[in-house]
Amino acid sequence: MIRFYNGRIMTMAEDCSVTSGEVWTDGDKIAFVGTPSAEQLKAASFEREIDLDGDLLMPSFKNAHTHSAMTFLRSYADDLPLQDWLFTKVFPMEAKLTGEHIYWLTKLAILEYLTTGVTASFDMYFEPDAYVKANIESGFRTVLCGSISGEPSNLDRLEGYMKRFNKMHPLISYRLGFHAEYTASRELLEGMGELARRYKLPVSTHNSETAKEVRECKERYGMTPTELFDSLGIFDYGGTCFHCVHVSDRDLEIFRDRGVYVVTCPGSNSKLASGIAPVTKMLKMGIKLGIGTDGPSSNNCLDIFREMFLTAALQKLAENDAAACPAGEVLRAATVGSAHAMGLFDCDIIAEGKQADLVVVDLMQPNMQPINAIAENIVYSGSKTNVRLTMCAGKVLYERGEFFIGEDAKRIYAKSNEIINSLRD
Amino acid sequence: MIRFYNGRIMTMAEDCSVTSGEVWTDGDKIAFVGTPSAEQLKAASFEREIDLDGDLLMPSFKNAHTHSAMTFLRSYADDLPLQDWLFTKVFPMEAKLTGEHIYWLTKLAILEYLTTGVTASFDMYFEPDAYVKANIESGFRTVLCGSISGEPSNLDRLEGYMKRFNKMHPLISYRLGFHAEYTASRELLEGMGELARRYKLPVSTHNSETAKEVRECKERYGMTPTELFDSLGIFDYGGTCFHCVHVSDRDLEIFRDRGVYVVTCPGSNSKLASGIAPVTKMLKMGIKLGIGTDGPSSNNCLDIFREMFLTAALQKLAENDAAACPAGEVLRAATVGSAHAMGLFDCDIIAEGKQADLVVVDLMQPNMQPINAIAENIVYSGSKTNVRLTMCAGKVLYERGEFFIGEDAKRIYAKSNEIINSLRD
Numbered sequence: 001m002i003r004f005y006n007g008r009i010m011t012m013a014e015d016c017s018v019t020s021g022e023v024w025t026d027g028d029k030i031a032f033v034g035t036p037s038a039e040q041l042k043a044a045s046f047e048r049e050i051d052l053d054g055d056l057l058m059p060s061f062k063n064a065h066t067h068s069a070m071t072f073l074r075s076y077a078d079d080l081p082l083q084d085w086l087f088t089k090v091f092p093m094e095a096k097l098t099g100e101h102i103y104w105l106t107k108l109a110i111l112e113y114l115t116t117g118v119t120a121s122f123d124m125y126f127e128p129d130a131y132v133k134a135n136i137e138s139g140f141r142t143v144l145c146g147s148i149s150g151e152p153s154n155l156d157r158l159e160g161y162m163k164r165f166n167k168m169h170p171l172i173s174y175r176l177g178f179h180a181e182y183t184a185s186r187e188l189l190e191g192m193g194e195l196a197r198r199y200k201l202p203v204s205t206h207n208s209e210t211a212k213e214v215r216e217c218k219e220r221y222g223m224t225p226t227e228l229f230d231s232l233g234i235f236d237y238g239g240t241c242f243h244c245v246h247v248s249d250r251d252l253e254i255f256r257d258r259g260v261y262v263v264t265c266p267g268s269n270s271k272l273a274s275g276i277a278p279v280t281k282m283l284k285m286g287i288k289l290g291i292g293t294d295g296p297s298s299n300n301c302l303d304i305f306r307e308m309f310l311t312a313a314l315q316k317l318a319e320n321d322a323a324a325c326p327a328g329e330v331l332r333a334a335t336v337g338s339a340h341a342m343g344l345f346d347c348d349i350i351a352e353g354k355q356a357d358l359v360v361v362d363l364m365q366p367n368m369q370p371i372n373a374i375a376e377n378i379v380y381s382g383s384k385t386n387v388r389l390t391m392c393a394g395k396v397l398y399e400r401g402e403f404f405i406g407e408d409a410k411r412i413y414a415k416s417n418e419i420i421n422s423l424r425d
Numbered sequence: 426m427i428r429f430y431n432g433r434i435m436t437m438a439e440d441c442s443v444t445s446g447e448v449w450t451d452g453d454k455i456a457f458v459g460t461p462s463a464e465q466l467k468a469a470s471f472e473r474e475i476d477l478d479g480d481l482l483m484p485s486f487k488n489a490h491t492h493s494a495m496t497f498l499r500s501y502a503d504d505l506p507l508q509d510w511l512f513t514k515v516f517p518m519e520a521k522l523t524g525e526h527i528y529w530l531t532k533l534a535i536l537e538y539l540t541t542g543v544t545a546s547f548d549m550y551f552e553p554d555a556y557v558k559a560n561i562e563s564g565f566r567t568v569l570c571g572s573i574s575g576e577p578s579n580l581d582r583l584e585g586y587m588k589r590f591n592k593m594h595p596l597i598s599y600r601l602g603f604h605a606e607y608t609a610s611r612e613l614l615e616g617m618g619e620l621a622r623r624y625k626l627p628v629s630t631h632n633s634e635t636a637k638e639v640r641e642c643k644e645r646y647g648m649t650p651t652e653l654f655d656s657l658g659i660f661d662y663g664g665t666c667f668h669c670v671h672v673s674d675r676d677l678e679i680f681r682d683r684g685v686y687v688v689t690c691p692g693s694n695s696k697l698a699s700g701i702a703p704v705t706k707m708l709k710m711g712i713k714l715g716i717g718t719d720g721p722s723s724n725n726c727l728d729i730f731r732e733m734f735l736t737a738a739l740q741k742l743a744e745n746d747a748a749a750c751p752a753g754e755v756l757r758a759a760t761v762g763s764a765h766a767m768g769l770f771d772c773d774i775i776a777e778g779k780q781a782d783l784v785v786v787d788l789m790q791p792n793m794q795p796i797n798a799i800a801e802n803i804v805y806s807g808s809k810t811n812v813r814l815t816m817c818a819g820k821v822l823y824e825r826g827e828f829f830i831g832e833d834a835k836r837i838y839a840k841s842n843e844i845i846n847s848l849r850d
Contacts, residue, residue, distance in 0.1 A: 075801035079751040112791035270738035275746040300793045301806035313695035322698040326504040366537035366727045370841040376500035381726035384810045385540060416795040
């Protein structure tokens with residue numbers, strides 16, 4: 001067992017309130033939360049006791065939308081219009097990627113997730129075997145999101161992946177999903193709806209990221225992407241939609257009524273000039289919210305602190321109201337909301353029996369002082385420098401700047417540079 | 426002398442290009458930049474040789490608008506409308522501050538500046554003696570900005586401060602300035618113009634931060650604040666204006682023609698829902714730009730990396746153009762532009778004879794890998810975790826998480842908590 005003591009605890013079971021007490025983990029689970037009796041302490045056997053020294057233990061962050069292996073394109077093609085960026089820079093480079101590349105580039109992303117207190121990613125990319133290998137070796141949790149496009153012949157592959165990856169390893173799961181309306185045939189979308197109903201499962205997808213995407217879908221089908229998906233039964237068992245920048249009130253009603261999660265990606269949406277998602281309205285309607293970074297090619301980093309600040313700050317700007325989108329709601333979205341959006345219902349809060357996916361927030365840093373309000377400090381002032389320790393499934397993978405993922409960080413950096421250099425013309 | 430070697434150098438003398446070579450400092454100045462001959466190396470005597478190991482040495486960042494001692498109100502009153510925040514929360518607490526408080530709260534801010542690679546602040550607050558003491562003791566550079574308001578009787582005090590603080594210490598300087606149009610009488614503004622012309626000096630002030638401020642100024646004077654200031658000769662010798670969110674084309678022409686610097690504060694402007702400054706237009710017109718955090722009560726942190734990302738990202742959103750406000754321009758604004766906006770013309774670039782105000786950016790972190798483009802990496806992906814070393818006037822004040830400012834950080838944290846607790850009702 002591992003014992004965290006002498007600190008502050010934010011369980012997030014209810015709100016963002018902070019209590020004292022201890023948390024013990026046993027294997028991959030949380031075994032105890034509270035103030036132990038002398039007897040309990042005497043009976044317990046700890047392999048490690050971590051003195052929090054006043055720091056905060058809280059549920060780890062989850063990155064509910066990303067394309068991890070796109071690390072190789074970080075700062076490769078910035079300050080370009082979206083279409084140029086995607087078609088002349090991103091797609092030609094991606095076409096050259098091999099499984100071996102994906103493996104190393106994913107490890108690079110995992111290092112960065114750990115520095116920002118993230119213990120799980122909801123990832124949409126290709127070469128899933130190489131991707132999964134990198135995650136398992138690192139001890140990092142990931143949920144693969146189906147990303148098929150094109151014709152319905154791809155549905156068999158999706159089904160196969162789902163069956164295979166969901167029984168592969170405790171850290172790995174797979175969810176039904178497709179890339180986006182604009183890369184799918186109508187037949188594929190119909191098949192997607194059938195699959196959702198057959199398995200009674202939620203479906204995840206990119207949705208309404210750009211105005212162009214929505215406009216063209218309306219031209220094709222006379223409906224928004226959300227209306228189209230719903231009409232085909234894709235959301236009959238819920239789902240998760242990434243971005244949702246250009247959504248109508250009717251779209252939002254569908255999300256609410258079908259229990260569809262929205263994952264907002266404010267860093268990517270601002271850097272690519274896609275727009276500001278109506279998060280305030282979503283929260284008011286009771287739509288469930290998660291937060292994601294999107295891939296490091298559009299963002300360009302995987303920093304959940306920056307995403308949290310942006311989520312709140314962009315709403316204040318868009319609503320012309322400094323009171324919009326308060327810190328507590330944002331912190332909840334980045335932890336509990338994101339976990340639920342990716343189906344990780346046992347990785348959401350600090351409670352006995354839950355997965356030990358935890359982060360220690362270093363409060364003894366200038367940006368966290370004085371301690372007026374901890375949730376507000378994290379959302380409005382927090383940074384990667386405040387991540388003291390990141391634990392996934394009961395294992396410490398990052399602590400005070402050091403990584404424990406079974407691979408030397410410098411080797412991963414060297415491999416990443418090697419890969420991008422080999423892919424350039 | 427101190428020798429930086431075996432790394433990358435971004436001098437910013439021209440653009441953001443990166444070269445190899447060495448930088449030597451001697452006392453508070455840069456003594457050598459380039460590739461030394463064997464003879465030069467033999468003749469040199471170094472008190473310390475810093476192996477950059479591939480990391481980047483660049484000019485330090487400057488925070489061109491802040492109220493440092495407002496650290497005590499960090500996360501004290503968030504998610505409130507601007508007027509409530511200012512009048513019911515900030516002003517009543519500020520009224521209780523003593524010089525002793527300012528001294529400790531300033532030291533807290535200095536710690537945070539150092540973690541983000543900032544070596545100088547352009548600060549507007551009160552109790553200047555206590556403030557200056559904290560800076561000198563810490564070895565930190567600061568430019569005090571006059572902040573008078575109300576009646577012209579305060580002009581004498583301003584003049585006195587300017588004379589006293591400008592000859593006090595090499596790290597300290599003082600610039601003519603007043604708080605804002607909306608807190609000044611017309612007579613004060615007229616006197617300000619006279620003072621500017623008498624001393625032939627630039628004048629700094631808050632300007633057009635909110636729509637309300639501009640509207641009310643127009644009602645009072647039939648002019649925007651910028652037009653009013655210019656009509657009174659306040660900008661006859663240039664100046665620096667903070668915020669400039671709600672500015673007209675005519676205002677921008679005045680800035681350009683008078684050589685007035687604009688300091689943009691996107692974190693504060695978004696969190697307080699003030700709006701997005703037309704930075705793209707400013708850059709196109711050739712207006713000189715700096716970047717500031719504003720105080721930690723509105724922001725809530727003093728993180729120049731977040732400000733840089735926001736400067737670029739908000740322009741892309743506002744202009745609906747992912748190509749707007751490219752990274753190089755932003756990096757320049759946060760270093761050279763900010764230095765010039767506060768009158769620190771000898772602290773801007775890496776060149777022989779310039780002040781040794783430098784930062785080492787740690788590139789061996791996941792968010793900086795692979796190395797596709799360094800300026801873009803810093804602006805779009807950088808974080809405080811990338812600040813390996815901060816040097817001010819030739820002295821290392823921060824290195825790998827440790828502070829060297831002659832005071833224990835934990836004592837400063839304890840004092841800050843003591844202060845805010847004593848000030849609460």
